[in-house]
Amino acid sequence: MFRRIDTVFLRVRNLEKAIDWYTRELGLTLRWKQPGLACLNLGETPLTLMEVAEGFVPVTEAPFNFYAPDIEAAHRRLKEAGAVVDDEITDEPGVRWFSFTDPDGNRLEVCWWPES
Numbered sequence: 001m002f003r004r005i006d007t008v009f010l011r012v013r014n015l016e017k018a019i020d021w022y023t024r025e026l027g028l029t030l031r032w033k034q035p036g037l038a039c040l041n042l043g044e045t046p047l048t049l050m051e052v053a054e055g056f057v058p059v060t061e062a063p064f065n066f067y068a069p070d071i072e073a074a075h076r077r078l079k080e081a082g083a084v085v086d087d088e089i090t091d092e093p094g095v096r097w098f099s100f101t102d103p104d105g106n107r108l109e110v111c112w113w114p115e116s
Helices: 015-026 071-080
Strands: 008-012 029-034 037-041 047-051 065-067 090-092 095-101 107-112
Touching: 008 015, 015 029, 015 037, 015 047, 071 095, 071 107
Parallel strands: 008 047, 065 107
Antiparallel strands: 029 037, 037 047, 090 095, 095 107
16 A cells, blocks of 8 residues: 655754755755745655744654664764764664754654664
8 A cells, every 4th residue: 555654744943944954964955845844855755844933842752763874974973063962872782873953952863773
């Protein structure tokens, strides 16, 4: 019935600022934009930012993980970008991960596991 998750939605306070940060600091590219929404290219599943100006509440549990083939480089890059990043990368059997927050305070996670 389904082939994939078509898009992931993330609420942000200010769409223009969020587009700037996600494209500049995470290297995502803009697919399309309309009032209150912007879709960013991120592999097979795009990330759609939704502007919520009033009553915005950042997510405190990561709604998804970014996969990074070089998790140490991603960890360093996010720190350089000014994101609030876990001090350490967590190592668990078969997976390594850490969390960070975007400028709106949304908690997001990055993971790595050995690809076969």
